[in-house]
Amino acid sequence: MQELKKSLIVSAWFMFLTFPMLVIRVNTIEKTVExxxxNLAYIAIAAFVLSFVWRWAMRRKESGRAKETVQAGAKPSFMDRLGSDKRFTVSIYGAAFAVFMTLPLLVSTYQTNILISFLIYVILGLGLNIIVGVAGLLFLGHAAFYAIGAYTYALLNQYFGLGxxxxxxxxxVMAALAGIALAFPVLRLRGDYLAIVTLGFGEIVRLVLENWSDLTGGPSGVSGIQRPGFFGQELTVAQxxxxxxxxxxxxxxxxxxAVQRLKDSRIGRALQALREDEIACQAMGIDRVNVKLMAFGLGTAWAGFAGVIFAAKTTFINPASFTFFESAIILSIVVLGGMGSNLGVILGAAFLVLIPEYLRAFSEYRMIMFAVAMVLMMIFRPQGLIAPKGKTYVIDDPDLARAQGGNA
Known part of the structure; x- marks a missing residue:
């Protein structure tokens, strides 16, 4: 009853605040008032329903937290169990591989272009996932290294004819070297300060590309980039x-x-230790400098690869393709999918790249739907669609296992 009362109050406030804008309409030609x-009824109903649903969801969330606190070893959620189930992950990858292998033969050239864009963002998201998800470093300039890879191919092809x-x-390699060069002056920075520096680096790269007209073509960009060759054969646009x-x-x-093997390797464990506690990581003998350099170098290298593919796909690039909005989209893919989770990044890329393309009929409301989805995710599932799970190690030595059990 209390929730209904609060929702009614919210509905009344919305009616009061929106009354002049949505109800009163002055017709200046006929000098009448409509x-x-x-419209007021629609606002009242929508505000009441949304407020009631929101309060119900928040109450469910708080009760779930209380149960997890009271019950030791609470059962993980369905999405978390899926993320930790190797059989499910392998099955998803296998089915996705079979579907994606046959899709270009079944869809149009336009649909193939959309799928190429989706796969490019998957590469970008997985590369950024090394820096943000595995190493825990907040990074807002990934589009700069995307641009470095694209312009590397464009300029090498234009001036030297390289394929x-x-x-x-x-x-x-060029993107990785740029990432390592950026890492040196920011080794001591963390959190928001690191994000600001990487954001500034992204803007510096974009401005250099816009103003160095003699080399990069400035705002006009580089056109006539060659597509990948196939044993010297001439291919149509569709082919x-x-x-x-x-x-x-x-x-x-x-x-x-590569990213999965990296996470399971010694380097990956060092990156995850850096994410959990940088001071403890250094106290355990892990070289913090080398680990950060590896994180920046490995993560930005994949952005360079994606940039080369993007330049070959579009045959034309300019600085407008590598704005901060691109960095924000790539970071949103990682956060939405689940930082540290490869499958989560793929699902995040599908949500942010494929769904907007197939909702063009609702183009006026796409950004509203995107914003609402992000807010709901941050509130009800901040760990992402599929949260990564730590590895569990089993003691093979029976004597040691028996001793551990006795000590417990």
């Missing part, structure tokens, strides 16, 4: 898009395997 009372396959590793699709799909598979 009273649109139905895609030669420029692909060079773009990754070239399909070819690029399979290239980027292969790079995504390599990225997933």
């Amino acid at each position: 009273w649109r009372w139905m 895609f396959w030669i420029a692909l590793p060079i773009g990754g 070239a898009n399909t070819y690029i699709y399979y290239i980027v799909l292969g790079v995504v598979i390599v990225t997933i395997i």
Whole structure:
């Protein structure tokens, strides 16, 4: 009853605040006043329903927290269990691989272009996940290294005639070197200060690309970039898009395997230790400087690879393609999917790249829907769609296990 009363009060306040804007309409031509009372009714109903649902959801969230606090070893949520189940993860990857291998043969060229963009963002998200999700470093300038990879291929192709396959590793190396160069002056920075510096670096790169017109073409960008060659054969636009699709799909598979192996390796465990407690990490003998340099270098290298593929796909690039909005989208993919979770990043990229493309009929409301979804995620599931789970180690030595059990 108390919740209903509060929701009614909220509804009344919304009616009072929106009354002049939504109800009263002055017709200056006919010099009349129109009273649109139905708009007021819609506002009242919508405000009441949203307020009641919001309070109900918050009450459920608080009761769930209370149960987890009271009950020792509370049962994890359904999404968390899925994220920790290897059989589910392998099944999802296998089914997704089979579907994505056949999609270009079933859909149009436009749909293939959308899928290529989605896969590029998956590469970018997985690369940023190394820095943000695994190492725990807040990074807001990922689009700068995306641009470095794209312009590396564009300029090498324009001035030296180098092809895609030669420029692909060079773009990754150039982005990694830029990431390491950025890491040196920010080794002592953490949190918001690190985010501000990386954001500034992204803007510096964009402004350099805009103003160094003699080399980069300035705001006009670079056009006429060659698409990847296929044994010297001439490909139509549709065939070239399909070819690029399979290239980027292969790079995504390599990225997933590499990032997963990195997380399970000694370097990955050092990165996760740095994320949990930097002081304890250094006290245990882990070289904090080298670990941060590796995190920046490895994460930005994948952005360079994605930039080369993007330049080959579009055949035209300019600084407007690498604004802060791109960095924000990539970071949102990591946060929404689940920091440290590869499968979560893929789902986050699907949510932020594919769904807006297929909701163009609601183009006026897409950003509102996106904002509401992000707010709800931050409140009800801040760990992301699929939260990463730590590894569990089993003692193989029976004598040691028996001693551990006796001590417990």
